[in-house]
Amino acid sequence: MNKVMDQWQESIDKMAKDFAQKTRDFGQRVDQSFKKTPLLQPCAWKITTTHKGLLVESNVNSFNDLSKLVDQFKRTMHISPRDAEQVMEDEKLQMEDHDTSSIHTSSGFSFGVWNAVPQTSSVLPDDYPVDISPELTDSLVDLYCRTPCCSAIRLPIIDTTDFLIRYHHPDPAKKPSDVLIYAVCAMAARNAFQMHVWSKRPAHDTPQYNMGKALSMAYCIKGREELADCFDxxxxxxxQAxxxxxxxxxxxxxxxxxxxxEWICFTMAQEMGLYxxxxxxxxxxxxxxxxxxxYNTWYRVLQGSSNTSPAELEQLHPSSPLPPPQPKPIMDFFMDIDLAGPPxxxxxxxxxxxxxxxxxxxxLRQECMSRLLTSQAAxxxxxxxxxxxxxxxxxxxxxxxxxxxxxxxxxxxSIALDQMASFAPEACCISNSFDLVQEENSYYHVDIHEFARFCVLGVHVYYNINKILLYQAFIPPDHVPTSPFSLKCLYTCIDAAYAITQTLDIxxxxxxxxxxxxxxxLFANMIYIKLINYNDNQxxxxxxxxxxxSVNxxxxxxxxxYDFEMTRNLVGAMTQDVLNACGPTALVDDPFAILSPPPFIPQPY
Structure with a gap:
């Protein structure tokens, strides 16, 4: 490495000397050909170092003065290894300019995800024909606290252990607020109840009926009523509610x-001094x-518009950093997890x-997408x-x-092979209660290994979304790239898209x-649609x-x-994108087909 840097330094020195000499010679010839005017200001220049690099301020009256400026610049400039790497990186980008024309994000990569999904503008009704009893509320509170796979994993703002203790506290002053209790029940009913209670009913009892949505809406209405009284x-x-x-x-x-x-939530947090x-x-x-x-960043940026000002986004950016997680607890493998459950x-x-x-x-995603949207709007x-x-x-x-x-x-x-071998994998959380009101002897089990795997896979999906956003702009929209750098970016995007597809399949x-x-x-499919435009069979x-x-x-x-999180609208928009890209006969009814591996792309060195 030292030898390479020495050669790079000698090359720069030689280039500077040659350029200075040629400039000096040419300047002498030009000076002899033109009569100098005394009205010109004396030549002066200043080269200073700033945190952004070298700053040159000068007024040059002749080519001789320019050659002196080059000489001084050469004496002032000291190239560090990092600077040399940056110079080479810049040269690499210039050499493949034809492949990075898509850097303008005009290649069909759209950020208007929410705009492509049909939105439901209807509001909650004033009433809903579901009776809310204290027994049902007790049951849903308990269900929420015992099914982290459906509740805390979606929005981890409630300490379930503390909440359950407070809920059963004999002192009314120490109980959670009514609006929070109703909000917790609305969440538990929509997901955990539907997944682990109602859907376990016998086939003749219509387990696929979306009963959880009906219960959730009833509790949302109760929560809205309570919120009107505690808004201030x-x-x-x-x-939290x-x-x-x-x-x-x-x-x-x-x-x-x-x-x-969310504006009400933000305003409350501001008044409590959390910002x-x-x-x-x-x-x-x-x-x-x-x-x-x-969540607010997702909503705003995925609308695909740069109208949201940086100041508006920055307003919701907390001033206090999120504390890093504590080291993983050591689990006692000798304890009977099947009976006691994981800690x-x-x-x-x-x-x-x-x-x-x-x-x-x-x-990181907000920084990337805001930058891309700004460039796209320009x-x-x-x-x-x-x-x-x-x-x-x-x-x-x-x-x-x-x-x-x-x-x-x-x-x-390996995870996919394990899943195929198990044939009927265990549920992450299981309930043996099929009644609206949870029985006292109902038993919930969290498989900590499956739960941990799902957490890791979730992060894996979002990490690959970030990779796609950062690398897709360097691959051309309509032809296979030819330069090593763009090929590397293409390989990275295909690898990330395929990882998302495999992970979600599992x-x-x-x-x-x-x-x-x-x-x-949606992000993986953006890359696949680009590949179809390449008109290359592989x-x-x-x-x-x-x-x-992806559709299957x-x-x-x-x-x-059960249409969680408006999934039917999302899949409808995704289906239309696939049909537009592949034709009306593209979709086949083969959901269990094995995914084909990505095409081989030689790794550039």
Whole structure:
């Protein structure tokens, strides 16, 4: 490496000397040909070092003066190894300019994900024909606290252990607020109740009926009524409740009030000082404001518009960093897990670690997408975009390098083989109660190994979404790239898209999948649609197969069956994209087909 840097330094020195001499010779000839005017200002220049690099200020009156300026610049400039690497990186980008024309993001890569999904603008009714009894409320509260796969994993703002203790406390003053209790029940009914109670009913009892949605809407209405009475009382309970109600309305397809609820939540958090500069937040407060940032950023940026100002996005960015997760608890493998269940701290560790990773990825994603949207809106050549994206790629690599070993690069093929061998995999959470009101002897079991695997796979999906966003701009929209750098970016995008497709395939085909990030299919499919445009058989056949499977897999999911998080609208928009890309006969009814491997692409060195 030292030898290479010495050669690079000698090359720069020689180039500077040659350029200075040629400039001096040419300047002498020019000076002899033209009469100099005394009106010109004396030549002066200044070269200073700033945090952004070298700054040159000069007025040059002749080519002789220019040659002196070059000489001084050469004496001032000292190239470090890092500077040399940057110079070579810049030269590499210039040499492949024809392959990076898609850096303008005009290649068909659209960020208007929410705009492509039909939105439901209807609001909650004023009443709903479901009786809410104290017994049903007790049952749903208990269900929420015992099914982290459906509740805490979606929105980890409630300490379920503390909440359950407070709920059963004899002192009414220490109980959770009524609006929070109703919000918790609305969440439990929509997911956990539907998945682990109602769907376990015998076939003749219509287990596929969306009973959870009906219960959830009834509790959302009760929560809205309570919120009207405590709107001006900003407490942590009420703030959490508003956030849960916002999420539940989105779950139920009434997303027209999401921004209103989130604005109320944000306003309450502000009044409690959770956004004050220098304020140290506890874990409960910190995860609340960071989750609010997470979801609000998704909504805004995925609308595909750069109208949202950076100041508006920055307003919701918490001033206090999210505390990193604690080391993984050591589990006693000699204890009878089947009877006692895994320790609560182990479950909380995986939930918190997953969300810590997802929020870090969201911060990087917001930076990336905001930068791409700004460039897209400008409508002209953005000379600094490529450099900015390269810096963001480095940041993503730093994130990945900092992950615990367990959370890095899960072996998807081995997991798939294990799943096929098990034939009927165990559910993540199981209930033996089929009644609306939970029986006292109902038993819930959390398979900590399956739960941990799902947390890791969830992070894996979002990590690959980030990779696609950062690398897709460097691959051309309509032809196979030829330069080594663009080929590497193409390989990275295909690898990331295929990882998302494989991961979601595994998660959906699990017996009782609870929380599947099907949104990842939209990002993977953007890459597959690009491959179809390449008009190359090895790419187009692979891409068509993956596009078909994205729709088939989504329609197999419980999220599609019960329309969690407006999944039916999402799959409808995705289906239309696939039909537009592949033709009207593209979709085949073969959901269990084995995905074909990606085409071989020689790794550039």
């Amino acid at each position: 009382t900003p407490t942590i309970d009420n703030c 508003v956030f849960l109600l916002s999420y539940c309305n989105h779950q139920n397809g009434h997303n027209g009030v999401n921004f209103v609820y 004050d500069e220098g304020r140290e937040l506890n874990t409960k407060e910190s995860i609340l404001v960071w989750c609010l940032y997470y 609560q701290e182990m479950i909380e560790h995986y939930i918190y670690t997953e969300w810590y990773c997802m929020i870090q990825l969201q911060v 409508g002209k050549l953005d000379t600094t975009l490529s450099k900015d994206l390269l810096v963001m790629q480095d940041k993503l690599q730093v994130f990945y390098d900092g992950l615990p070993a367990e959370w890095k690069n899960p072996d998807i093929e 998660m959906v085909k699990h017996h009782d999948e609870c929380n599947i990030p099907l949104l990842g299919f 790419y187009s056949e692979f891409a068509r197969r993956c596009l078909q499977q 897999i989504s329609k197999l999911s419980k999220a599609y069956l």
